[in-house]
Amino acid sequence: MRRIRLNLLPGLEVEFTDRDGALRQVEDWAGEGTRWPIVIFGPEGCGKSAFLRQAAAMLRDLGYDVVYVDPLHRFFAAHTDVDEVVRRLADAASEAFGVAQLKLATLAIDAVRELLARWGRKRVAVLVDEVFQAIGVDKAGIYVKSLLNLIEYPPRSYEGIVAVVATSEGVTRGEIGRHRWAHLTPMWNMAKEGFRQLYDKISRPKPPFEEVWRWTGGNPNLLLELYKRSWSVDAVVKALIRDKELTSSFIAKWRRWLEEAVEDPEALWSPDAPEELIKQLVEKNLIVYNMYYRDPYFWIDQPPPERDPELGIGRNVAWQTPLHREAVRRALREA
Ligand SMILES: Nc1ncnc2c1ncn2[C@@H]1O[C@H](COP(=O)(O)OP(=O)(O)OP(=O)(O)O)[C@@H](O)[C@H]1O
Ligand SMILES: [Mg+2]
Structure with a gap:
């Protein structure tokens, strides 16, 4: 083909x-x-x-x-x-x-x-x-x-x-x-082996694959963003904080819930989680809320794992990528 x-x-x-x-x-x-x-x-x-x-x-x-x-x-x-x-x-x-x-x-x-x-x-x-x-x-x-x-x-x-x-x-x-x-x-980010093939196509010097995987979670666009910024995670995270408007007032307003969510996004699935916050996180393209069952039938290509704390994937709620989570984590630290 x-x-x-x-x-x-x-x-x-x-x-x-x-x-x-x-x-x-x-x-x-x-x-x-x-x-x-x-x-x-x-x-x-x-x-x-x-x-x-x-x-x-x-x-x-x-x-x-x-x-x-x-x-x-x-x-x-x-x-x-x-x-x-x-x-x-x-x-x-x-x-x-x-x-x-x-x-x-x-x-x-x-x-x-x-x-x-x-x-x-x-x-x-x-x-x-x-x-x-x-x-x-x-x-x-x-x-x-x-x-x-x-x-x-x-x-x-x-x-x-x-x-x-x-x-x-x-x-x-x-x-x-x-x-x-x-x-x-x-459709989710690329699965690990497929993403490795893409990573292999980018010429050296570059950080080890495992490191790139842990930051991007298999997101091809973030692979490119990291490349374009000379592999500076710091620069990509700062750009995300700016683009997603993670302002100090946004952070102050939702601090408690955001702190829980960076530890485990599934916290936002709790019935007490504020709807307005969830709506904003979805609109800002930071999380995917209400993930489907992981039967491949429901997905385009391979579904993500049921849960992967390292990548910020929960059963029902997931950070779009670890770098998206990192942007929030850092905004929490700096606000
Ligand atoms: N399977 C793939 N093989 C090679 N390159 C890919 C693959 N998937 C995505 N890319 C490249 O990664 C980048 C991001 O992908 P793409 O623009 O398709 O994402 P998207 O989901 O449409 O993003 P957006 O949400 O911004 O519309 C593009 O440069 C694209 O060419
Ligand atoms: Mg597109």
């Missing part, structure tokens, strides 16, 4: 690495389509976009016409020989900022509908990345519903429709979870 090449760093292209379980799932989807839109969520930088792009290429090879859009970055890829579809996507992408985002989001669905209705394609896939930030979280439900409509009431008979959406954890899960219009499917 073909693996796409990704631009990891300036001057470093790597092949899409590991995630074998996820790739088998794509093959399953290709069999009969997805039946529901699949909405993938998971820690920031865990590899959702890379996976979508890899899936797009695979589905093409498996006989699908594929439309992939990333409205937020005004990017699209159309794996089809219907030039008109490609042209319309290109036109939409070149529109002014703001307009392009909306157009790409709607056009992705329209294009696939047309591939079925007008061009007689039987196997079509629509893969949409970070669409909810582009169209507004309040419209996430409606967007997913229109994907479901496409699957349930297609304009013509078909052999397979694959519809997959990726989103950052936090913003949208509540909005989508309220309806039964999609399968919400989590």
